[in-house]
Amino acid sequence: MPMPDDVTTDLLARCREAGFALAGVAPCLPPARPEVLRAWLAAGHHGEMSYLDTNLDALLDPNRVLDGARSVICVADRYHTGLRDRPTPPGFGRIARYARGDDYHRVIKRRLIALCDDLAAAHPDASFRACVDTAPLLEREHAARAGLGAIGKHTLLIERGIGSYLLLGEILTTLDLAPTTSSADANPCGRCTRCLDACPTDAITPFAVDATKCISYLTIEHRGPIDAALHEAIGDWIFGCDICQEVCPHNQPTRRTRRAGTHAAYAPRRSGFDLLEVLGWDEDARRAAFTTSALKRAKLDMMKRNALIAAGNALRRADLPALRARLEAIAADESESDLVRETARTVLRMA
Numbered sequence: 001m002p003m004p005d006d007v008t009t010d011l012l013a014r015c016r017e018a019g020f021a022l023a024g025v026a027p028c029l030p031p032a033r034p035e036v037l038r039a040w041l042a043a044g045h046h047g048e049m050s051y052l053d054t055n056l057d058a059l060l061d062p063n064r065v066l067d068g069a070r071s072v073i074c075v076a077d078r079y080h081t082g083l084r085d086r087p088t089p090p091g092f093g094r095i096a097r098y099a100r101g102d103d104y105h106r107v108i109k110r111r112l113i114a115l116c117d118d119l120a121a122a123h124p125d126a127s128f129r130a131c132v133d134t135a136p137l138l139e140r141e142h143a144a145r146a147g148l149g150a151i152g153k154h155t156l157l158i159e160r161g162i163g164s165y166l167l168l169g170e171i172l173t174t175l176d177l178a179p180t181t182s183s184a185d186a187n188p189c190g191r192c193t194r195c196l197d198a199c200p201t202d203a204i205t206p207f208a209v210d211a212t213k214c215i216s217y218l219t220i221e222h223r224g225p226i227d228a229a230l231h232e233a234i235g236d237w238i239f240g241c242d243i244c245q246e247v248c249p250h251n252q253p254t255r256r257t258r259r260a261g262t263h264a265a266y267a268p269r270r271s272g273f274d275l276l277e278v279l280g281w282d283e284d285a286r287r288a289a290f291t292t293s294a295l296k297r298a299k300l301d302m303m304k305r306n307a308l309i310a311a312g313n314a315l316r317r318a319d320l321p322a323l324r325a326r327l328e329a330i331a332a333d334e335s336e337s338d339l340v341r342e343t344a345r346t347v348l349r350m351a
Contacts, residue, residue: 022076024146024180028069047212055136066172073171074146079266080165090318096240100268108169150186154195154244158188163251195244200233215241238306278307312347
């Protein structure tokens with residue numbers, strides 16, 4: 001039998017006390033349309049993210065993540081207000097907003113583990129597992145079922161009045177908790193196609209993204225050379241991309257969104273890096289620059305590759321002799337990796 005409603009009510013209060021902007025409970029169920037995920041994978045739209053194939057059974061059955069799970073406690077942190085970036089000077093590379101503050105994996109999981117400890121003390125016969133996006137869960141679908149929002153055409157979770165600048169976490173539990181109101185079947189987008197129209201690589205179709213064209217995937221997950229045909233579209237992004245969220249009507253600042261606030265841990269320390277700085281990094285410099293952030297997923301040669309592409313785009317807009325000279329030096333430097341050296345040569349041919 002489900003636990004009494006007051007157990008869920010108390011749990012949600014604890015989530016709010018832990019600083020989460022949103023919290024809810026969903027029944028622990030398989031995805032509603034597994035055939036969509038299978039077709040997306042079969043089409044190769046996941047690119048090099050082989051862990052999605054490897055963990056497909058778990059994605060389709062959350063009980064493989066926690067045996068006997070009955071409920072999913074879903075939470076969200078809000079990390080950005082919706083204000084646009086100020087124009088950046090030529091030779092500067094931007095990073096996605098979620099990576100401008102502390103590493104959300106640590107920020108969210110630390111609080112979820114503390115909640116798990118409290119729940120285990122109150123319910124010693126139950127099991128709990130704290131998860132962030134490193135676990136094989138379709139977290140946006142669980143969050144929508146829990147009433148935290150609805151999935152938009154750009155495939156991100158949107159909560160009306162708050163937007164989609166949200167970071168998600170979950171607790172799987174064997175407790176049979178009373179669920180909260182679901183938004184799983186809602187469409188927050190209507191006829192709007194701003195995210196589709198704004199995506200410079202045409203990666204988005206309604207409610208689906210081809211990762212192999214997505215700037216976030218290309219700059220963070222993809223390990224090899226980036227197709228030269230996509231270089232110009234990448235613009236000044238060197239880690240991730242926010243374009244589809246920047247144009248979303250739900251993310252435009254309003255009185256309500258200002259009142260909603262953001263979690264202090266994600267206060268931006270920087271919006272990006274000078275490209276010459278990145279191109280001069282060694283491994284120690286990269287690690288120092290990425291301390292306590294989510295940026296560390298991109299390795300040194302990937303960051304240099306990304307910075308070279310952004311540099312090529314900058315050179316087409318402005319006369320930057322120091323940057324051009326740096327690219328020429330990298331293209332001739334046999335100590336650089338093949339990826340970095342060949343990207344420099346490609347960029348110089350196009351600049």
